Amino acid sequence: MLSNSRSSQPVVLRSHYLSPSSSQIPASHITPRSACPETPIPFIVKKCIALLQICASSKFKLKQIHAFSIRHGVAPINPDMGKHLIYSIVSLSAPMTYAHSIFAQIQNPNVFTWNTMIRGYAESENPEPAIELYNRMHVNATEPDTHTYPFLLKAVSKVVNVRVGEGIHSIVVRNGFESLVFVQNSLVHMYAACGHYENAYKLFELMPERDIIAWNTVINGFALNGKPIEALTLYKEMGLEGVEPDGFTVVSLLSACAELDALALGRRVHTYIVKVGLNENMHVNNALLDLYAKCGNIMEAQKVFGEMEERNVVSWTSLIVGLAVNGFGTEALEHFGEMEKQQFVPSEITYVGVLYACSHCGMVNEGFNYFKRMKEKYGIVPRMEHYGCMVDLLGRAGLVKEAYEYIQNMPLQPNAVVWRTLLGACTIHGHLALGEVARVQLLQLEPKHCGDYVLISNLYASEQRWSDVHNVRKTMLTQGVRKAPGHSLVELGNCVHEFVMGDRTHPQSEAIYAMLVEISKKLKLEGYVPHTSNVLADIEEEEKANALFYHSEKIAIAFMLINTPSGTPIRVVKNLRVCADCHLAIKLISKVFNREIVVRDRSRFHHFRDGACSFMLWKKLVKQPRQPMCIRRSTALWTI
Structure with missing residues (x-):
């Protein structure tokens, strides 16, 4: 439960009002006070409220109406006028300091006004005051209603404070609001945003009515918390229950596909997006762009980008970062230049992509120049x-x-x-x-x-x-430090398969190891010599060579070689960095078997083709040790 000890008197902020301009509001709507000296205050209040509703889309007109009310003797302390002013300020996303300056002068704001202020802060870049306002509600003897908690939980989600969220949850239960669908959705979102996806899922399971918002919230919670398989499984359940996905659903689904490198599934989602007309949604297109970039299909990413009718900074940043991590640093910098020409202001993340591109292209001087421009031209504090x-x-x-x-x-x-x-x-x-x-x-x-x-x-x-x-x-x-076990993922048909080092649990294990023997023979004919320095143990060279050849990515590639037609590209995702020996071996495999092989490790993409890698700076590599000899079941992780 939240404590009232944090409550404090509101800070009275000065408000600055603009003078009304007859060119902005029709003269018929404004009667100068000098012309009607006997106009009663209630009439002025009603007129101002009506004007606020008419001019609801303009911040400037809002301030004109406020100034007009002051000139005609309506004090900011008037609760009706203050309530409508604050609602208009929040609805227009005007500065919350402006709303707070009015709120601080209202002696007894009602619950609607409190809720509006909490909502305003929850939707702003500074959500903490929303929690403080909730504490002050109790001090001022104002009881929260059912609409208070969704706004409050949104603020908690932004500050990522699960302890406060749990306190609010207990109050919701105590007040009997836990059965309301919109409150339940807010609780699920709060737990998911705070990284407690297990609690989010438990609440979701207990919901008697699960609308599209509930499904989107829990699917997105799993996707954002590194649980893409669970997100995809929930999407399948959602379809079985007859709930139609919307734009928010497919964005979360594409994020999960990108995490798993499930390109085939992502393409099917893309087909669905076009079918239902979501391909004009900028956020959906940004997610598609991110999917193709993270799956190493940079040509498809560029195609999506080129077909977008509307772009924002996220669109440009996704493409620039995607090009950089896929080894196309020069192209990334070219797109950054085009972004600047089109008057888009780069973000901090954009510049991470730009500097990453310089790093992986060996462009030291250019990198320092971009770093300088970031500070001097755009005012971005590094x-x-x-x-x-x-x-x-x-x-x-x-x-x-x-x-x-x-x-x-x-x-x-x-x-x-x-x-x-x-x-x-x-x-x-x-x-x-x-x-x-x-x-x-x-x-x-x-x-x-x-x-x-x-x-x-x-x-x-x-x-x-x-x-x-x-x-x-x-x-x-x-x-008590243990190395993270290495594993590799590949997608085949409707399944994602996982392999670990020395894995012999797969149903096709015998065929896989026969293929590994064939690969070894062919690579030796190409002059392959194992990089045994990657094996940290002081053992015989032959033992080191054998240990190296059973790394998870090599097993995954062997599996794909025996299960896909000649010439089919192979895509592998590994949770650790690719070692020098695997990098050399995969280059030769791409040449000997005439395959394009894309490997995404924890740091970058490697595009292998015709015995070469897209990255130019792998002449000297971080020498990784052999993976631990732990045996885990290789399984079809998810199917549709």
Whole structure:
């Protein structure tokens, strides 16, 4: 339950009113006070309220009417006038400081006025005051009604405070409002937005009536919380219950498809979108663009972008970031230039994509120029993500010492991601001394992050320092740190299949391993030599080579080779970064078997074709260890 201890007297803000202009409001609607000195105040109030309804679409006219009421003696303290003014301000998304200045002068605002103020703050960029206003309602002896809680829960969702949300939930139950569908939908959304998708789903399951809003809320909650399979399963259930999806549904569905790299399913959703006429919806098109970019089909992403009748900054940013992560940095920068020509103002996220493109194209000078323009031309204050991109830009170019100096001179305190970026660069370029410096910082910031131990182990292994590798592993054991198990996903027909290293649980396991033997023979004829430095254990070279060949992405590719016709593209999603040996092997597989292979790992896309990769900076790679020999069931994760 929320405590009233946080309540405080409202801050009285000064209001600035504009003078009325006869050119903006017809003279017939405004009678100067000097012409009607005996006009009663109630009549003026009614006239102003009528004018507010007529001029409901203009902020400027709203202020004119407010000024007119003051000139005719209507005090802001008048509850009827104040109520309608505040409602108009909130409906027009005018500054909440303006609404608050009026609200602070009303002695006894009714519940409608309180709700309007809570709604205004909940829909603004500063939702915290909505919760404060709710606390003050109790101090002022005003009882919330059924309409208070949806607005309040929206504010809680924005501030992501599940503790406060749970308190409101208990009050809702106590007041007997939990059976109302719109209140239930708001509670489901609050839990989902706060990352508690299990609670959101439990509430959803208990709802006797589940409208399209309820379905959209819980599907989107799963999609946003990294549970795409659950989102797709709910979509299937939704269809079985006869609920027709709308634009919000398909946006969440496309997000889930993008997370799983389920391109075939995404294309079927695209067909449905065109069929029902949702292809003119800008938000749906943005989700489609994002789907194709995240699935590595950048040509389809560009096609969607080119066919969009309406675009916003999100559209441009999605394309720029998509091009950058798919290895088309030059094209990403060209589109950024076109975006500027069309007078779109880039966002902070847009510039992350631009700097990422510079990093992966080795354009160091250009990257610093863009960073400077971001600050000077657009007034964007660099965030940690931007500084991290600059460290990555220097590190990838082999300027490891310069990257360290850049971190030392950053105006922000570097976080673990920045130090991890430096450690990765040290591993790529074999800079042991600075790698150990980065490791010391990471042990202080995030001592239980398994990826940091893997990176420093890679660095020691590349230098043949097996005793240090052993010490790192020993530290991991004593600290209770475990490496995340690697897995790879592929889509075949209506199923998404998951594989882990050394996986022999699949029904086609025998055929898969026979294909792996065939792949090994053909790659040796092409001169393939395993990158055994990726195996951290101090064991025989032959054992290292065998361990490398059972990585999950190789098993997934073998599975697709035996189940798809010759020439069919293969798409793989891996939760970890692709190791140097797998990168080399997949390049050769694309050549020997004449396949286009797209691999999306945790950092980037790799487009393999004719023995080459789209990324130009993989001459030296972060040397990953072999994956742990854990056996998990490879299964069809989701079907339709």
